Amino acid sequence: MSKSNWARSVQKVLMAGAMTAAMGSSAFAAEAVKMGCVLPLSGGSAAVGNQTKVGVEIAAKQINDAGGIKSLDGAMLEVVFADSQSKPDVGVTETERVIARENVSVLCGAFNSAVTFPATEVAERMKTPWVVVGSVKDEITERDFKYIFRINNKATYDAREQIDAMDMLKDEFGSGPKTLAMLYEGSDWGRSHAANVKVIAAERGYEIVVDEAAPPNQTDFGNQLLKIRAAKPDAVIVALYTPDHLLFTRQMMEQRLDLPFGVHSVGGGMEDPAFYKALPPEAAFYAFVQEDWQIDILKVSTDPAILSADEATKAALGYGMSAYTAQGISAVYVIADALERAKSADREALRAALAETDIQSGPALVTGYNRIKFDEQGQNTFAHGVISQNIGGERKTMWPKENRAADSTPVWPVPAWSDR
Amino acid sequence: MDAFILSYAVVNGLLQGAIYGGVALGLSLIFGVLRVVNFAHGSFLMLSLYISFWCWSLFGMDPYLSALINIPAMFALGYMVQSVIIAPLIKRESAMVVEPLSALLLTAGVFLVMDNAALMAFGPDVRALQAGYYVPTIVVGGIPISGQRLIAALAAFAVAGGISYWLRHSDMGRAIRATAQNRDAAAMSGINVSSVYAMTFGLGCSVLGLFGALIAPFLPISPAIGLAFGIKSFIVVVLGGLGSISGAIVGGIVIGVFEAVASQFVTATSASIGSLVLFILILIFRPQGIMGRA
Amino acid sequence: MTSPVLETVGVRAGYGDIEILRGIDIVLPPKSIVALIGANGAGKTTLLKTISGLLPLRAGKIALNGEQIGGMMPHKVVEAGFVQSPEGKQLFPDMTIVENLMVGAHSKRARGRREETMEEVFELFPILHERAKQRAGTMSGGQQQMLAVGRALMALPRVLALDEPSLGLAPIMVSRLMDSIEKVRHRDLSILIIEQNIFQVLKMADHAYVLENGEITKQGSGSELLADPHLRSTYLGL
Amino acid sequence: MSEEILRVQGLSKWFGGLQAVKDVNFSMQRGEILGLIGPNGAGKTTAFNMIAGFLKPNSGSVHFAGKDMTGHKPWDVCRAGVARTFQLSKPFGDMNVVENLMVGGFARHTDRSRNEARAFEIAEFLGLGDRARSEAQSLTAFDRRKLELGRALCTEPQLLLMDEVVAGATPSEAEEMVQLVRKVRDRGVSILIVEHVMKVIMSLSDRVIVFDHGELIADGKPADVVSRPEVLKAYFGENYDIAGA
């Protein structure tokens, strides 16, 4: 892994050099369309940023290999990556750089809401369209901005869907949780998710008996697990990033903590492929995961672009597509679609085209949505998460019910550790 | 809160606290002898975790077995950091007491370089030793105890005891203690002070080599893990008494049990604020720590 | 004339940009006691530190039994046989007496004979034997001074340097210590002693140097200097 | 002329089990140079530090110009008019001579240009005029001592406490320092001086007090004091009585 990272970096330097040389000497057939991509490539969320980056690269390559943007005489897509380091100020600076210096036509990113929020403001001010990837903070598409579009869920949707799934299972099986524990990472994402869950859970008559935030990079979850054990909730809602989610899950297994209605994760660690590489499969059995794409889409999809994207992801990262990779892919295809319709790399034209987006098929829907169409605030109203349950090591879609495969039946309530 | 949960919390706290203590041992030892606060302490642990990971992932080596590689590797690295980076500083300021602040800055530099070089080399992905590797959980009085954590906790006691015994009863150990107490007098007794310094630094780091191998089986590994343990180690050794071997273990257990019990009453976040407050109070009112002599 | 055990020629040393020793020549014949006297700050301790290798030698030569030891690392100097019992209470306060003594015999040459040497030291200072397990820091000033000398002896010195052994001691302890030092000289050992308590030390010294401002201003046998009215005036201003 | 500037009463200090200063009483008149002598470890520096506010006495009192200064902090003692020098001179190494002196001036005046002018004046007075802009760490040991004295003078003291001013100085330097101290006294500053070099003490002091093992064992004119048996014994040990005295 280390080797490939180094190799890639070196390659990049060489490529940059070659490119400068090429630009000096010859003109391109059609001028490439530059798109900026601001992601946390170092810092706390670097792993996620990297997976998204791979998705963006794969999609751009697929489009370019297929002849580029046809309405622009086969113009190539050129992606300029910028590292936000998960820091708002760096993200903003990088956004400025990519817009002013690299002169990109469109931007995407930036995963961390803390970065996306101020960075999209720069884009709005500089009249450059931005396709939000991964950030769920509601306010991002509630500011009457004209240039900001979001394909994925808002945070409040995530919380509602989790509770929806519980309600659905309750109806289906006649039993369900009454008391809930919440364990979440103590930064922006985890905390805002918890706040949303609290509101919706109260509305639907669930009682929150443990409400526990954990600072990132814990070395032990024993104390939190014990607290959950003492409070005896029926289920736990978890919002943790990969390292903490791993530790939590491992310790939960070690400590044989039984919850009748299981673990409901809102993604984070449990949608990271690295998570499943690092644990014995039984550790995550019966866990519910809410993801921003449909994990078993590869089974249903026949789209060659999606299938080859999975192969390409495996080649680049050593594991298959994740929600992050998928979102990266989706964003690029949405942008390409807009470019085709705009017939121009001009920012205004592109903005107009994006606003008109209505995708109902193709690789842009790798995320499992059946449509992508933005409302006047730029939010994709067709966005939804998909909740799967881990059955025998495989995540099988359970919610929405219409996405459920024929052979998928939820296990509800979940068996105790001693019965597994 | 019932007695079962309380005793469960204490067991958890003891296990985790002993591991904190074990990880902090080297920091305390190095400070006790060289008067250098090694800001890069956590980075050495991080590197050691990675060595264990790579040994397992590339060669399928048992993580506990990889201690045989980790310990000498970390010893060599520590020895080198001392003799190449810190020794010139000590030499330059040989006419005076080693200036703790410049040494802190140097090790802060080492921290920045190590953590970020690891990020460059290994990438930001979280890694963990996989699935198959598993020591069973034992259940005592209804309380499940992770086998891997138990091994690491027992090792902390063993290593602390071993180092204390070795410091007391071996020639090199006595030389290290003598150097810690009076550098010039040690030199006048025929002790090669610079080699003692390098040995001590190496030893302190090799303890991290061992613990890297012991906690790799249950801890997710990322370049950022070092700082988490590093800050914890500072708290632990200040609490126990900088420079005291038994103090590191005692400090670790105090913090471990404090956090475990406190987080049953308040949130874990408030408990961690509590341990920071404790840390500040100790520094201000009892800078020698619990076990240190006034 | 027998060749000297220790000889310094034109030794210069100091701290930072301040030169404290401005060319010191001293000679120690075998089995002799040589005293170095002079006011505070005259450079006596600096000279010992320079010979020990704790301070860099800026110019000059230091020979021990004909071997050049100038500029060596301190532990090498000890290995060569020049051992200093430092001024004040430079012990290892948290270690026991036995441990202090064992550390004294850390050098390779001395380690092999450690047990025997310790017996000899105990014979010389029985009090150390009685308190073998006591922590050095808890002993009285006189006992600490004995331990300091004992620890230096553990290194099997060829030249033993004593820096103000009587500092801060009650007169009775000083006499006892001086007696012990007298005993030590009968072993195959030369002693270089720094003292403020000049009368006692001059009585026992074979030869003495008077150090002023980093220079040797006077030298002679102990009795010669004792009889020197000038010395008295330097010390008392009379 | 007989105004009392310093009175020390029943001053005692313990360090752990060791009593470093035992019930010491003495006083000083304005304009006097008082020598404080005694063998190493006699408690001179401890007493000195208690007067200057660096150590808190266990018992006893220190009155300066009629005011009780016992246990006051060093900066308060300084502002009350008592300045001190250190045995190991402590110049502020990376400041130059004038700047070092100005620190002293700021103890009393905030006006920078006044302090600077005054600092140059003192530098001249010390014979450091030509090195006024040199970094303190580049000075010779003796110049550093003079600088330390000058810094103390800049605080405009009424009483100056001096610790071992000629240690390590050549005879000519020692002579220069003696002259300097006399000139300081002529400016109306009273001086308490701790010194090892007897020649200096004898020629400078109006009066001498002797410490041994923490106790004050003699008080009187220099010539008288040094001929007292207890003083000789303290200095030279038991068998001080030798020929040629």
Add this chain to the structure above:
Amino acid sequence: MKTTIAAKSTRSGGLRLNQTTVLVTILLVLALAPIVVTDSFTLHSMIMVLFFAYMATSWNFVCGYVGQLSLGHAMFNGMGGYVSVLMFTQLGLSPWLGMLFGGVLAMVTAVLIGLPTFRLKGPYFTLTMIAFAEIVRIWIENTNEFAGIPLKGAEGLIVPNRGDDFWAFQFSTKLPYYYIILSFLAVALVATAWMERSKLGFCLKAIRGDRDAAEALGVNPTFYTSLAFAISAFMTAIGGSFYAQFFRYINPERSMGLELSIDMAVMSIIGGQGTVLGPLLGAAILTPIAEIARGEFGGGLLGLHLVVYGLALMLCVLYFPKGAIEPIRKLCLRYFGGNER
């Protein structure tokens, strides 16, 4: 004997005349720079350099001159930001006034923290400051509301857009921000230059040089260090307000985190702590390194700039204890002559 590295690392007074000339020249060039630089990104980058220069200068005001290493200054940065933003959003108070309140809060905190901690030596002080800052950060991150004030925890605070409004501290172009941070920096530099020559500066340098000797010369170390610490905290808080207004967003992780504290200290130390221009130089060297590392490698070599920071820090401690400004000063002396002092 207790001289710190800082003690050795600095020169006082400086090239008195020359320093003023250099200072004025630099400020003039910076003030005129926007005539040439019209590109918004370059201007943005320059604002970031000036911002970090300002932060490092604020840090240097106490830490550089007293020779203590504070790795908790980000706490004051956060306070300034939070107070000004909250006063603006909750009370409608102009950030220009709000930042003063933030500064005062930071000052009071600094005094309360400084009194017990400033007598701690070396690493003990550093660790205590880290702990204080972490407490504040963790507390804010986990507090959605405190006494009716919506702190919004880790989510951070958003400054509502008011368009081009001077009193709201909001401008549609970069230029006003550039001149604001430039004037802040100018004030900070002039304040440092003034402090260096005033009683306060002499006292601080004396404390750093030798605490005992300083005390003997009438300097009450607690008083002067607390005073300088309070001023430094005030300046840092003003910087925090600027940050919050400039990005119109502030969150505890970034604005109170250890990394920002390390940035401030490292820039100051590498440039030359305890000098007027050192921190400016440090920021001018290091900020672009980070930018270039990011720009050139686009995240390909993650953390490269921090490796460079670390190496530069080690080199400086070992070989240029007086910071990068020292060799430059010597060169200037050689080529342009002038008094050593």
